[in-house]
Amino acid sequence: MTREPTVAEQSHPNYVKVWGVLVALLAVSVVGPMFEIKLVTLVTAFGVAILKAYLVARNFMHLHIERRYVTYLLVGMVALMLLLFAGVAPDVMKHEGHQWKNEAAQKVVRDAAPAAKVH
């Protein structure tokens, strides 16, 4: 039986150029948060991380020329992660609700407040 062609055999981008873009994005993600503006930090640190991951997946892992169901498989797993987050996060992020109170978490936040002022 003949060997299946590897996905990258069909298309080779300039890998060094892609690496250069990734390094430039890394610089952006380090410098951006130095301005200490919340929106700039969110975009440069986390937005750029998503872009970097996309570039690696597309160009180095050749996901754009891989069979489509592989992308669906990976995206499906990310969706499961988001489902977990949506289901659990409200109980973790909030420390009280209509008929409940997470006193331990409230105490931790309260006790740490004076220390936060020091910084």
Added chain:
Amino acid sequence: MKPIATTRSATGIPTGRLAVWWVMASEIVIFGGLLAAYVMHRLGHPEWSNQAIHTNTWLGALNTLVLLTSSLFAVLAHQAAEHGEGRKAARLLLATAGGALVFLVVKSFEWSHEIAAGYTLTSNTFWSFYYTAAGLHAVHVIAGLVIMLVVAADAAKNRELQRVELIGLYWHFVDIVWIFLFPLLYIAK
């Protein structure tokens, strides 16, 4: 006789590569669950920023650069393997393995300083997440390093060159996980 992972392609993807994609799918759930738990706790506990300011952004950035560069070597090794250049692929895989080694050395240096300063796995929930997430990632780096050396040894003799792509895919995934760990653990102060 060649292994079935090399010769069989019932799904349109060689079985070996399909197996690597499935490994990655399960890894997304493992790392994704951990990171989702970290993010929700971080958002619920603003006081964690008192701890996060002690992580070293520059060392985190250096390790990101190291992993990005090692990913470049991995994909160039893949390209060389496709052209049947086993020795070149092996050399590039060794360079990738060198990147893994540098990453682990930097991490050891970083951790030893943090532990000496009193920031340990049990000192605070932030540090528990920090050591668990970075530690789980480091275990993957070590596993990749070992597999890469085995694949490189075969590639140098022009044997099993299809495996160069497979270890490359795994390595890029390890790189992507770090791309998300870096802002979560080092930049969000």
